[in-house]
Amino acid sequence: MREIVVSGIRSTGNLHLGNYYGALRNFVKMQYENDCYFFIADLHSLTTHPDPKMLPVNVKNILAEYLAAGLDPEVCSLFIQSDLPEVSELYLLLNMHAYIGELERTASFKDKVRKQPENVNAGLLTYPTLMAADIIIHKATKVPVGKDQEQHLEMTRRFARRFNTLYGVEYFPEPTSYNFGEESVKIPGLDGSGKMGKSEGNCIYLIDDEKTLRKKVMRAVTDEGPQTPNAPQSQPIENLFTIMKIVSSPDTYNYFEEKYNNCEIRYGDMKKQLAEDILQVTTPIRERIAEIKSDEAYLRRVVAQGAEKARENAAKTIAEVKQIMGIHYF
């Protein structure tokens, strides 16, 4: 079934291999089978990164990275959140029915209170209403979200349901998470941690050049090597094998697995191979990113067209919502 899908990404930095395999690669397939709205959540990024110099840089980077990975602006709607003022308007309206208590109890909010106690702003508190506005303004039915966003999606459903109940309408659908199933793979960290993230020494960016990428892989955490045949793998080694399974051929994977199980493995060789195979994936993308970024006019055209498509829905929703709420006087 064709679904209305919405997905946003905060503009706080470049995309890494985890973003690519966890989401982006799936978005590329999904755009042909659904009505997809992909946007850059620049307003959301202001809750943590209000940096007027970096913001334009980050927005352009992600845009180029999305396009380079294969999102087709002729097929999906690709836009910037702040280019839809209707989202901000719906956010304001939804906030009238969002309770302080439920917002304060949100896990991501509590986390930010711990992490940036000097800047616990209202934007952080109402992060979930802005996200709900992003989603329901298009009457989305599906949202591809990771574990960390599930609570936000649940709140989106709650806000949608509350609106419907309060005004006695069946207006907003309650969106559920789009499950990629087997297609979504989690890329573990190079530092032995469970997940590739932005922290230092853990992350391979799509834009990393060959030298940087090789260096990062060669520095990945390992252990002293297997001491007995068929020894269980430590976390850092399991991580390398997990990445290898995703980017390398089965023959390559089996070769190193056998070497490991015979205690003959040389991690240096394995990493060298791994870096080569990651480069096979990232090099064409990196080259396209550079090409796309050099064409400002093209980027400008893409987001203008994306905003135009997205605003059609958004304007209709806002008009209807205001009608439902009684915001119509003469």
Ligand code: TRP
């Ligand atoms: N909160 C999401 C994140 O940090 C980004 C986001 C903003 C989003 N609005 C959205 C995701 C709407 C899906 C739908 O990853």
